[in-house]
Amino acid sequence: MTILPLSGRARRLGDDVNTDYIISSRHKKESIDPEVLRQYLLEDVDPAFAESVRPGDILVAGDNFGCGSAMEVAVTVVLGAGIRAVVARSFSRTYLRNAMNNGLLPVVADTALVREGDRLTLALDAQGRLLLDNHRGDLLECAPIAPFMLEMLDMGGLVPYLREHGEFRVRA
């Protein structure tokens, strides 16, 4: 099974969505179970957000998504809500890392042309370029994702990857 192509409904967010907005630390203290925490996803941004999420939705943000703490629960809670991809103009490096390692596809692209509720498709073209289609006439080229990363994402992240291989099998 491969993570791409991937389609879903766009859920718009702004710039600088920090990890405490994604999941408040007051809930992290109670539980780190994504099944429990998903009901609080992005609660401080929009209290109705968690309830409105449908499996397969794609988060679409501006700059610096996932800034703040490096807690991986800020990634696992997104996956727990059934979201498989986040598209943002930029990510904090710890969030990008944690997303890759946990099988959440982080895509860097100019998100200005994506609206709330757009149907989005992320796919590789024949040349291996990663493209974002908003099905309203815009085909946006995304930052490339290294083949090793795609392999790890296809397997579901670092845990399944290392469970299978026991070590990293690539030199590049």
Place this chain on the structure above:
Amino acid sequence: MGAQTLTEKLLSRAAGRPVRAGELAICTPDLAMGTDGSIPMALDYLESMRPGAAPRYPGRLVFACDHYGAASGAKAQALQARARDYAVRHGIRLYDEGEGIGHQLILESGAARPGLLIVGADSHSTSYGAVGAFATGIGSSDLAGVLLCGQVWLKVPETLMVVLSGSLRGDASAKDVALLLARRLGADGAAYRALEFVGTGVTSLDMDDRIVLSNLSVELGAKAGMFPCDEVTEAWLRERGSARLEPAWADAGAEYAGVIDLDLATVVPQLALPHRVDQVVDAATAPFTKVDLVYLGTCTGGRIKDYREALEVLEQGGIAPGVQVVVTPASASVRAELERSGMLAALEALGAEIRPPGCGVCCGTCGGVPADGAVVVSTANRNFKGRMGNATASIYLASPRTCAAAAVRGSIGMEEPA
């Protein structure tokens, strides 16, 4: 292979092949650390990778129980016990609760050396860049990977060259330099990039200063903040009995993503306002604000030099009525040195509370959370809303001298309006 930045050079060594900025590299860290805050989740990941797995290279690991203490509650102590038990079972170097902050203890031990790749499941692992190592923060899943196979994936970052000239004057300190860089670059101004501090100004900075700048590099979004290994580094490491050094330097002609010039002589005391590290103003021009709590400690500001500078200011006027001053030394040896030199007694005589070495109240995990609405001035590295465990507190970040001056005046910023 063309000219390389220090980052490219050190990651090439750790990857066992030449790598350039932008490439993905599978690297073998020389040293990996975790804390009681990150190890339990790493052990969960490891258990999913291979149940009962022993660490591949136990000698390259350090576990630090620094985030939780007696006041953290039973649940936190159970998490801490898991980290401790795994370390003891597998012969991993363990710094236990009360010994201090992992970053400080690793630096004190001389285990962080020039040329090494050091990763830590704690964002302030960038601190080790001060000795000329490539040092960066990783997640718990990454740490699990290092435990399992001794490797980690890293994207080789581009480098911003920070050219320092001159030397610090008056009341300015390394913390002010770091806050000024945050002010100029913004909290994501160095995102995905490494900082290399170079220039004639570097020699004027001692190791404590360099640790502050490397430590705070992550607050600019940097993956690492590195200093070249020079006579200052070598002398400091010799005192710590550090084994053979294998320093490396950037090649002339290496490609940089940008250059930032900073004359240290122009730096004046800075203050980061709540709730952003990059919302920085000259301390003298900040709005007048009464202060409730002054915190002197953390991996940024809990070393001897910090306390010496703070004490000089505190002794000039004493602590203002109504201000609580909390001292949490970065390590037991910092505490011992404070005691030996009489500084601990002096701080206590002034009315400061001395707490056990560790991360303390910096991240709100060790009890002693600020009161509702409290105004805190701290030597720490982060002032996000809720950082110290109470979202209604306002946290200002400053140098030890500026923090001490706030304790003496009972306020920060401009003089009280008449």
